Amino acid sequence: MLRVDRITEGIVIDHIQPGRGLEVFERLGLRRAGYPVGLLMNVASSKMGSKDIIKISDTLDIDLTMLGLLAPDATVDYIENGVVTRKVTPGLPERVVGLIECKNPRCVIAIERQGTSVFVLVDREAKEYECAYCGERVRV
Amino acid sequence: MAINHFLGSLDFSPEKYDVLFSLASRIIDSPSDYTDRCRGKLMATLFYEPSTRTRLSFEAAMLRLGGGVISVASAKSSSVSKGESLGDTIRTVGGYADLIVMRHPKEGAALLAAEYSPVPLINGGDGAREHPTQTLTDLFTIHRFKGRFDGLTVAFCGDLRYGRTVHSLVKALARYSGVKFILISPSELRLPERIVREVNEINPEATLQETTSMEDGLESADVLYMTRIQKERFFNEEDYIRLRDTYILTEDKLRAASEEMIVMHPLPRVTEIDYAIDADPRAVYFEQARFGMFARMALIVHLLSDKEGGDA
Numbered sequence: 001m002l003r004v005d006r007i008t009e010g011i012v013i014d015h016i017q018p019g020r021g022l023e024v025f026e027r028l029g030l031r032r033a034g035y036p037v038g039l040l041m042n043v044a045s046s047k048m049g050s051k052d053i054i055k056i057s058d059t060l061d062i063d064l065t066m067l068g069l070l071a072p073d074a075t076v077d078y079i080e081n082g083v084v085t086r087k088v089t090p091g092l093p094e095r096v097v098g099l100i101e102c103k104n105p106r107c108v109i110a111i112e113r114q115g116t117s118v119f120v121l122v123d124r125e126a127k128e129y130e131c132a133y134c135g136e137r138v139r140v
Numbered sequence: 141m142a143i144n145h146f147l148g149s150l151d152f153s154p155e156k157y158d159v160l161f162s163l164a165s166r167i168i169d170s171p172s173d174y175t176d177r178c179r180g181k182l183m184a185t186l187f188y189e190p191s192t193r194t195r196l197s198f199e200a201a202m203l204r205l206g207g208g209v210i211s212v213a214s215a216k217s218s219s220v221s222k223g224e225s226l227g228d229t230i231r232t233v234g235g236y237a238d239l240i241v242m243r244h245p246k247e248g249a250a251l252l253a254a255e256y257s258p259v260p261l262i263n264g265g266d267g268a269r270e271h272p273t274q275t276l277t278d279l280f281t282i283h284r285f286k287g288r289f290d291g292l293t294v295a296f297c298g299d300l301r302y303g304r305t306v307h308s309l310v311k312a313l314a315r316y317s318g319v320k321f322i323l324i325s326p327s328e329l330r331l332p333e334r335i336v337r338e339v340n341e342i343n344p345e346a347t348l349q350e351t352t353s354m355e356d357g358l359e360s361a362d363v364l365y366m367t368r369i370q371k372e373r374f375f376n377e378e379d380y381i382r383l384r385d386t387y388i389l390t391e392d393k394l395r396a397a398s399e400e401m402i403v404m405h406p407l408p409r410v411t412e413i414d415y416a417i418d419a420d421p422r423a424v425y426f427e428q429a430r431f432g433m434f435a436r437m438a439l440i441v442h443l444l445s446d447k448e449g450g451d452a
Contacts, residue, residue: 133248
């Protein structure tokens with residue numbers, strides 16, 4: 001059986017949908033992290049059958065908006081002094097700034113260098129967001 | 141203090157629209173009371189897309205209120221052509237003027253501009269998204285001729301897909317009870333699903349009836365809102381030409397309509413309303429254009445008064 005050491009200070013992102021872990025790892029910028037990180041894929045799970053897990057040591061800082069977009073049902077354990085001090089399920093963020101690209105060629109964000117995309121959650125069940133500028137809807 | 145902008149037709153509540161209608165009517169009744177209302181104030185008009193009516197009516201409105209106007213007529217003659225961002229342009233112009241009116245071809249441009257504007261900003265049209273002062277004009281016209289919004293049947297005809305005046309007006313009217321919409325268009329130019337959804341969200345009881353037959357739509361309408369098929373919204377010339385002459389209002393077709401119905405059009409018209417209709421008392425589109433100036437006067441007074449903590 002594969003074993004990864006427990007972390008005493010850091011974050012464990014658990015219950016990531018199997019196969020999604022690598023994308024989460026990349027989009028959270030963990031490839032360039034200067035601290036120890038681990039990605040485990042297809043780990044047996046009593047709840048999900050299998051799951052992906054990311055362990056991040058030595059930091060408690062994570063982009064929950066990005067994580068919420070990619071893995072809204074994951075659980076995030078914050079570990080301090082070897083103890084889980086907080087458990088968070090990120091869920092889909094209400095407002096996403098700069099992370100979703102608006103595909104509408106008529107949208108102002110497509111041409112303005114100074115503009116940053118803003119998407120607002122309009123349908124949680126359908127995972128649908130709407131561009132705050134042009135109203136274009138996207139599913140994540 | 142938050143700056144008051146007017147970016148979309150739903151920015152104002154029906155009650156606030158009522159305040160503007162009363163003010164606009166007072167201006168019509170007694171224009172001399174308002175000739176100095178904006179003395180010493182400056183309005184900048186930034187039109188990055190062609191416009192005659194909207195720009196002129198805004199400029200006429202400000203001049204009639206005693207204020208001044210500075211203007212950029214097109215993007216070609218502005219620093220945007222040198223690559224300046226919209227945000228930088230707005231910040232700069234906001235330092236010169238007390239109020240900005242902007243028309244821009246891109247959807248959402250007004251919202252983006254407002255994020256940078258130090259003064260009230262009015263959306264003079266942003267792509268196919270919104271044209272709220274046309275909505276203000278349209279609502280004021282209906283208010284003047286019909287005296288109510290509740291229970292009206294409003295038929296929209298022509299380009300309901302790209303026609304931003306339609307999108308804005310439909311949403312604003314949906315807030316009144318018992319309003320029924322008849323949507324007359326070719327299948328290619330139907331009202332976008334997004335707008336239908338928004339109307340249903342605003343008022344689940346609003347009735348929307350779609351038809352491709354102009355005659356069917358006219359019989360029960362209190363208001364007929366005609367629109368131009370807009371060439372600039374098409375990427376393809378062939379599609380434009382094919383659809384341009386689909387719905388033309390003639391005296392023959394108007395016979396099916398009630399004598400009390402009014403015919404509105406945001407103008408300019410091309411071929412969609414026969415010139416013979418102009419003499420019909422139901423044709424109110426030139427009056428509508430005139431009302432637009434008074435409605436914009438009321439809006440300017442309101443936004444500039446609000447900024448200073450006063451009232452309209």
